Amino acid sequence: MAVTEIKTAPLKEVETEQLLTGCEAIAEAIRLADVDVMAAYPIRPYDGVMQAAAKLIANGKMDVEYIVADGEHSQFEIVKHASAVGSRVFVGSSGVGWFYAFEAIAVTAGLRLPVVAICGNRALDDPGAFGTEHNDSLAVRDLGWLLPWAETAQESMDLALMAWRIAEDKRVSLPIAIGLDGAFLTHSQQLVKVPVKAAVDEFLPPYDLGDRLLHPDNPITIAPQVDQDWLMEIRRQNDAAMRSALDVITEAHADFKRIFGRGGDSPFLDEYMTDDAEVVFFGQGTLALPMKVAIRRLRKQGHKVGLVRLKWFRPFPTAEIVKSLSRFKAVGVIDRDYSFGSPYYGGVLYNEVRSALYSHPKRPTVVGFIAGLGGREIEQPMANEIFEKTVAAGRGDLTVGDQCHWIGVRA
Amino acid sequence: MSQTVTAPTTTDITIEVVYRGIFQKTLAQRICRSVVLAARRRGSPGTAFARYGDSPERNGVPAKQFAVVAADDTQLEASMARYEPSVTDVTVAVDDTLVKGVESWAWYGRQPIWKTTKPDGFVIVTSDKTPDEIVAQTDTAVRPYTLAVVPGAASFAGLWVYKDDHTDWRVLGALAKVAPDWIRLEDVRALVQEQTKDPNAVASVQYGFDATVLRPVAVGEGTSGHEVLQFEKPGWTTMRPGIVVDARKPGERNPFYKKYGARTMRPVVNFDTCIKCTMCWLDCPDECFEVTPTGHYEVVYEACIGCGICAQVCPVKDCIVMVDELKFDPDLDANKTVWPQWQADRGTYNKWFEAKSGVSAAPKSAKAAASSGAAATGGED
Incomplete structure (x- = not known):
């Protein structure tokens, strides 16, 4: 085989603005974070990252051990083990592929290994569908994974860079799965500021497992079998790690802002036109985009309406949410997911928000909306309906409040 | 508990x-x-x-x-x-x-x-x-x-x-x-x-x-010869994070789980007839045998579950004999090493071996040893 020697002159690195999909932005983050091992198995829409990363490797821009697994379960097991022996890792999947990895996903959190993943959010089969829906990510909400959601390609990259720092922090040492809405975010190209490596190095310390490193020079056993005498202590310890994550996220967010000048005021909530708002929409991911359009239109008509976008679903920023939402008369929670048979037949976010507000003396009326399932567009007439029902619920209209409404569904 | x-x-x-x-x-x-x-x-x-x-x-x-x-x-x-x-x-x-x-x-x-x-x-x-x-x-x-x-x-x-x-x-x-x-x-x-x-x-x-x-x-009857094994269980603040347990280092035996509680029969060794062939040491599934300075192989009884494989693979007749665990005095015999006793006083040790095993400690005649050796190796042909 002929070998061509490629000579490259060192270039002075400068921050660039590039037109990238959410998936490509994640691949850039993998490069910048100096990831050691990534495991891949194709499923849409996550596989955009696979392709983008493979291209970076092929073009000589990235050096990462790129392992194509024989399925999602192996894919997640590979990075779990690589993480245990001291590698910074990346992995990801979507929809039922994510579910095929479920056992590995559970043990990764139980073992406190800082795996960083994306879940390219996709409706669960059947029926076969690839539009966005958050039930794939949300299925792991009780396991000990941190779950942020991105709105833009820029935020995807920024969250990824923060994810390694937060996950690998010894106070946390838990895995993170960033939610990227299929199509709207994974496959649409947006302008993204790609930072220089030196700035990322300043922000992101090297991965250090300390005395938990699985290595012949450090003989330890991990993942033993335990009985009823041990499990509660282990769960409680992991619980403490999840609680610490709130502080660690706050620190990382502040430091990220210092170095890169981005990130907004709060690490957990992104508020839009809420200062004088009487009612707000509440949701996560890309549905913020059509709702912001609606808010600007409604504001022109004189309505005091705003948006609170949740950036981290786990850990659930309860105090911040209560502080923010208790300022409003009514909150319309928009779920791009559904929980069959749940209280009031609502979405996951709806019931979490209601639960968070329950003991607050000034709790607003909370009304739930199921919208945009399977990647259906949230059109402006739908946004109007959400607004009108939220306002009615705020007025105490019991035919509207205390229940969830399906928006834009054919009867 | x-x-x-x-x-x-x-x-x-x-x-x-x-x-x-x-x-x-x-x-x-x-x-x-x-x-x-x-x-x-x-x-x-x-x-x-x-x-x-x-x-x-x-x-x-x-x-x-x-x-x-x-x-x-x-x-x-x-x-x-x-x-x-x-x-x-x-x-x-x-x-x-x-x-x-x-x-x-x-x-x-x-x-x-x-x-x-x-x-x-x-x-x-x-x-x-x-x-x-x-x-x-x-x-x-x-x-x-x-x-x-x-x-x-x-x-x-x-x-x-x-x-x-x-x-x-x-x-x-x-x-x-x-x-x-x-x-x-x-x-x-x-x-x-x-x-x-x-x-x-x-x-x-x-x-x-x-x-x-x-x-x-009555209260007070019985033996105090048995080892007491009790453990403090750590709390969630004192446990190592990530479900990490110290592994045993090479050559180190588990101090928390000793395995001998599974034993009903105990192998006793006649060091006088041992030919140092290493078979017991090789075949023991629990790696119980340790090499002594004289090149003999001695059972670490704390790790021995009494499976009897050593006695089966030993090519010398009556060199390793399986004996009912209750024949051993809980105080005197406990799980102590026995090779130093043999080294110090072979006569006393051999009497102990004979009393426990019920077989003679004396080496078999050359003819008997040869035939026994032939019988033991015959199966490998």
């Missing part, structure tokens, strides 16, 4: 059966189920269950099953709300070597056989030894109890190819003797008759009732 001992109650009875994992599982299950079914004949409700943490059972590793019978459903419910009983009215050991201590494969440490037996309760042991011999091998009593010896050797009845030997029915007869308020002899006889249609089985119940020897054990 709670250390509290509650006052004896007459509203229910709790019986535990301690047995050798897998080998005696069916036997223990039959005893516990029969207790409940016999008590049902007089109207009492009951439950039978195995300790969940013992499953999956390991060959020979001590395990427990329980039977609880109560005056009524309310009383039974109180008993069923527990993971496992911490106080029992009767403890049954279906292998007499279990009186040397019970170490389950969970991290409970080694416990005396009477650990859960309530004051003035009963410890039933199936054995061909005398009650005094059993008491001499049992941990020093801290509460008075009555030892009941059911005649018979340790039974594998119920394990695949092993034939039923009525150990279960004899034990039920013994239970009818020590707990007649709850387990009536006539109920047991009727149950066994109904289930087996075998008059010999019913006769075995009666034999167990009649032949069981009772021997009160």
